[in-house]
Amino acid sequence: MGKRVGKAFPQQPIYSKRSYVSYTAAYKVRTRSGSTGIRAVYAIEVENLHKSYGSVKALSGLSFRVAPGEIYGLIGPNGAGKTTTLKILAGLLRPDRGCARIYGYDVVKQRVEALKFVGYVPENPVLFQNLTLEEFVVFVAALRGLRKEDIVDDLNHYLEIFDLRDKRNKLLSTLSRGMMQKALVIAALVVRPKVLILDEPMSGMDPESQYVFKEEIRKLTSKGVAIVISSHLLDMVEKLCTRVGIIHRGKMVAEGSVEEIKRMASAGTGGTLEEVFLKIVRGGQSP
Numbered sequence: 520m521g522k523r524v525g526k527a528f529p530q531q532p533i534y535s536k537r538s539y540v541s542y543t544a545a546y547k548v549r550t551r552s553g554s555t556g557i558r559a560v561y562a563i564e565v566e567n568l569h570k571s572y573g574s575v576k577a578l579s580g581l582s583f584r585v586a587p588g589e590i591y592g593l594i595g596p597n598g599a600g601k602t603t604t605l606k607i608l609a610g611l612l613r614p615d616r617g618c619a620r621i622y623g624y625d626v627v628k629q630r631v632e633a634l635k636f637v638g639y640v641p642e643n644p645v646l647f648q649n650l651t652l653e654e655f656v657v658f659v660a661a662l663r664g665l666r667k668e669d670i671v672d673d674l675n676h677y678l679e680i681f682d683l684r685d686k687r688n689k690l691l692s693t694l695s696r697g698m699m700q701k702a703l704v705i706a707a708l709v710v711r712p713k714v715l716i717l718d719e720p721m722s723g724m725d726p727e728s729q730y731v732f733k734e735e736i737r738k739l740t741s742k743g744v745a746i747v748i749s750s751h752l753l754d755m756v757e758k759l760c761t762r763v764g765i766i767h768r769g770k771m772v773a774e775g776s777v778e779e780i781k782r783m784a785s786a787g788t789g790g791t792l793e794e795v796f797l798k799i800v801r802g803g804q805s806p
C-alpha cells in the first residue's frame with residue numbers, strides 16, 4: 520500500500536455529503552482512468568497483523584476492512600485474538616508485523632492523527648476509581664482537547680438515555696459492572712468519534728441498556744460512523760452487524776454478511792449464526 524498522497528482523501532471524511540458506496544465508486548473510476556496513487560481509504564484497515572506475547576501467538580496475519588457506516592462484528596472463541604486486535608487499533612499495543620490504519624493513518628507511525636477519529640471501549644475497564652462519573656467523562660474528553668462546554672449536552676443526553684442521571688456525581692468505585700460499562704460507553708461517545716472500537720461493550724448491561732445502546736449505534740452508523748464490535752452475543756451480532764468476521768487462533772476463518780457466512784458454511788440460510796460459528800470453529804475450516 521502506498522503512502523497517503525496529496526489530496527487523495529480529505530482530512531475529514533465527507534460521508535455526510537455522499538454515501539460510502541458512491542464515494543468508493545468514484546475512487547474506482549478515477550483509478551481505472553489512469554490516476555496513480557489513489558486508492559479507496561477505509562475507516563478501518565487491518566493488514567496482515569501479527570502479534571505474540573512471548574511464546575503465545577495471538578495474531579497470525581489478520582486482515583479486514585471496515586467502511587464508513589458499517590458495523591463490523593468481530594467474533595471468535597476466547598483467546599482468538601479479538602482484544603489484541605482492538606487494542607492495536609486503539610493504539611495501545613504495537614503489532615509485531617503488519618499494520619492498522621484509521622482513515623489512512625497508521626496507528627503506530629501516525630498515532631496522533633489516527634486516534635483523533637477513535638472512540639474506544641476497552642474490555643477490562645481501567646477506570647479512575649476515585650473520579651466521579653462526570654469527572655471521568657470530562658477527563659477523557661480533555662485528553663482529546665475538548666472542554667466541558669463542548670461535551671456537556673451530549674453528556675446530559677447519554678446520562679439520560681442510559682438512566683445514569685443520579686450517578687453523575689458518584690464515584691466510579693461505587694458503580695455496578697453494568698453502570699461502569701455504560702460510563703465507558705458514554706466517555707467513548709462524547710468525543711463524537713468517526714470510528715468506534717467496542718470490545719465486548721455490553722457485558723454486564725441490562726437488556727434495557729443494551730437496547731438503548733444498539734439504537735444509539737444504529738443512529739451513529741446512519742451518520743457514517745464506522746464501528747467494530749467484538750462480542751460473544753452472537754444473536755446480537757447477527758441482528759446488528761452489517762458484516763461479520765470470525766477469527767480463530769489469530770486468523771480470519773470466515774468473513775462476510777451473516778447471510779454470506781451461512782452460505783459459506785453450507786448451513787443454509789435457516790441456520791443461526793451460532794450454528795455456523797460452531798461449525799466453522801470446531802471444524803477449523805477456512806472456507
Ligand SMILES: Nc1ncnc2c1ncn2[C@@H]1O[C@H](COP(=O)(O)OP(=O)(O)O)[C@@H](O)[C@H]1O
Pocket residue numbers: 572575576577595596597598599600601602603604
Ligand atoms: N498480556 C498478555 N500476556 C500474555 N498473553 C496474552 C496477553 N493478552 C492476551 N494474551 C493471549 O493472547 C491470546 C489472544 O488473547 P485475546 O486477544 O485477549 O483474545 P480474545 O479477546 O479473542 O479472547 C490468548 O491466548 C491470550 O491468552
Ligand SMILES: [Mg+2]
Pocket residue numbers: 601602603642
Ligand atoms: Mg477479549
